[in-house]
Amino acid sequence: MKELVIEALRIGWPLFALLAGLFVYSIVSGKDAAAKKSAMFKLFIGTLGACLLLLAIAHYKGSFYEANRMLPVSLVLITAMCFMLGIYFPNHAALLKIGGFMFLVAAGLSGYGNWLPQVEGGFPPKEEKLQYEAMTAQQLADEGEKIIFGGIGKNKEQGAVGKGQCPLCHAFHAGMLGERAPNLQGLPARAAKERIEDPKYSKGNPKGRVYDDKEAFPGAGTAENGQEYIAESHACPSCYVVEGYGVKGTNDKSSPMPAIHKPPISLTLQELAAVDTWLYLREGADAPSYDEIIKSYEKFIPEADRPKAQEDKPAGAGGSLLVDGTEPIDVIFSKATCAMCHTIPGIPGAVGKQGPVLEEGTNAPNRIKDPTYKGTAHNTQEYIMESIVSPSTYVVKGFPDNLMPKEFGTKLSAGALKKIVDYLSQVKAGAPPPKTS
Numbered sequence: 001m002k003e004l005v006i007e008a009l010r011i012g013w014p015l016f017a018l019l020a021g022l023f024v025y026s027i028v029s030g031k032d033a034a035a036k037k038s039a040m041f042k043l044f045i046g047t048l049g050a051c052l053l054l055l056a057i058a059h060y061k062g063s064f065y066e067a068n069r070m071l072p073v074s075l076v077l078i079t080a081m082c083f084m085l086g087i088y089f090p091n092h093a094a095l096l097k098i099g100g101f102m103f104l105v106a107a108g109l110s111g112y113g114n115w116l117p118q119v120e121g122g123f124p125p126k127e128e129k130l131q132y133e134a135m136t137a138q139q140l141a142d143e144g145e146k147i148i149f150g151g152i153g154k155n156k157e158q159g160a161v162g163k164g165q166c167p168l169c170h171a172f173h174a175g176m177l178g179e180r181a182p183n184l185q186g187l188p189a190r191a192a193k194e195r196i197e198d199p200k201y202s203k204g205n206p207k208g209r210v211y212d213d214k215e216a217f218p219g220a221g222t223a224e225n226g227q228e229y230i231a232e233s234h235a236c237p238s239c240y241v242v243e244g245y246g247v248k249g250t251n252d253k254s255s256p257m258p259a260i261h262k263p264p265i266s267l268t269l270q271e272l273a274a275v276d277t278w279l280y281l282r283e284g285a286d287a288p289s290y291d292e293i294i295k296s297y298e299k300f301i302p303e304a305d306r307p308k309a310q311e312d313k314p315a316g317a318g319g320s321l322l323v324d325g326t327e328p329i330d331v332i333f334s335k336a337t338c339a340m341c342h343t344i345p346g347i348p349g350a351v352g353k354q355g356p357v358l359e360e361g362t363n364a365p366n367r368i369k370d371p372t373y374k375g376t377a378h379n380t381q382e383y384i385m386e387s388i389v390s391p392s393t394y395v396v397k398g399f400p401d402n403l404m405p406k407e408f409g410t411k412l413s414a415g416a417l418k419k420i421v422d423y424l425s426q427v428k429a430g431a432p433p434p435k436t437s
Contacts, residue, residue, distance in 0.1 A: 133290055165265055327416070342358050
């Protein structure tokens with residue numbers, strides 16, 4: 001307040017000097033006592049009004065660029081000044097009261113506008129292209145953790161999912177949920193000591209494999225060390241399937257895992273090198289060099305299939321949309337990896353068992369009526385949307401919490417979400433599924 005008064009005096013000293021002169025003149029002029037008293041009183045009121053005006057100007061000047069949302073205070077001070085002067089200067093009362101009313105309306109509108117959530121303007125920060133080849137092992141590992149989980153330090157958060165989408169199926173720590181694929185704790189040592197030594201792997205003889213895919217591509221060969229096994233498992237998941245984790249009905253000959261260098265995940269070789277580096281360093285093991293990891297992937301991914309790095313866009317949390325909403329509904333479900341965990345009637349290949357069957361036209365109304373339901377949905381469409389953007393609001397009995405990622409609200413466009421909601425709301429138990437076109 002002290003600073004505000006000082007600023008008002010600084011910008012208003014000429015006006016105060018003029019008022020002081022008028023005050024002296026009113027005392028020494030030859031008017032009668034009553035007229036002199038009236039003139040002095042009006043001079044006092046005018047001085048008080050001037051003080052309010054100068055305080056308002058000083059306050060407005062000081063808070064215009066601040067984020068404290070106090071700009072309406074300046075308008076309220078001017079409003080008070082106008083109404084006060086209108087009372088004591090009847091000849092100009094109408095004009096002053098109209099001005100005061102206008103400032104009052106402006107104060108109300110300004111206050112309402114400042115009450116709304118504020119969004120800071122300006123240009124977004126410039127994104128720099130990541131130079132993976134110049135990073136230290138720890139820097140590579142940090143980028144790898146972002147790609148897998150969406151951020152550094154999130155690897156122990158159940159449900160944290162990054163661009164790589166690995167936690168949708170894999171667990172990385174003992175006791176964490178990940179039933180569709182092997183737990184990746186201890187993978188670097190297990191890859192070298194167990195996987196490539198398994199007789200079913202047919203080390204050195206890819207044609208002798210018992211799995212659906214004999215090799216990543218013609219002439220790709222087999223892994224000769226643990227790092228090459230990791231690279232091959234990313235590029236050709238069905239070249240070796242860990243027992244018990246194959247697609248149901250294939251006798252563990254086919255893996256449900258997609259090749260993560262291909263759409264919809266499409267990790268570059270540089271990003272894959274960062275992921276693998278994290279897998280080693282988090283175990284306290286020395287990671288192969290960046291060049292060694294890149295060469296291991298080049299052995300199993302032909303040059304024509306290697307995704308190109310996007311210019312001036314760092315990897316990490318996978319901020320880009322998985323789908324933009326222009327795709328058909330079956331493509332949206334595929335790219336969002338819904339089919340990996342859910343059975344969705346009418347969607348080819350959507351036979352996942354990790355999550356509930358998505359017959360939401362039947363399920364949603366019943367779940368809203370469930371006494372344990374604590375959400376805010378009032379109809380089927382609202383429930384489906386809520387279950388996508390806030391999956392822990394209601395957890396279907398028999399299925400674990402925190403298994404479904406919570407990032408779909410930011411990774412699916414509004415158009416894609418609408419298509420999902422529209423389709424699932426028509427899926428009812430025992431009824432033919434809706435058309436996907």
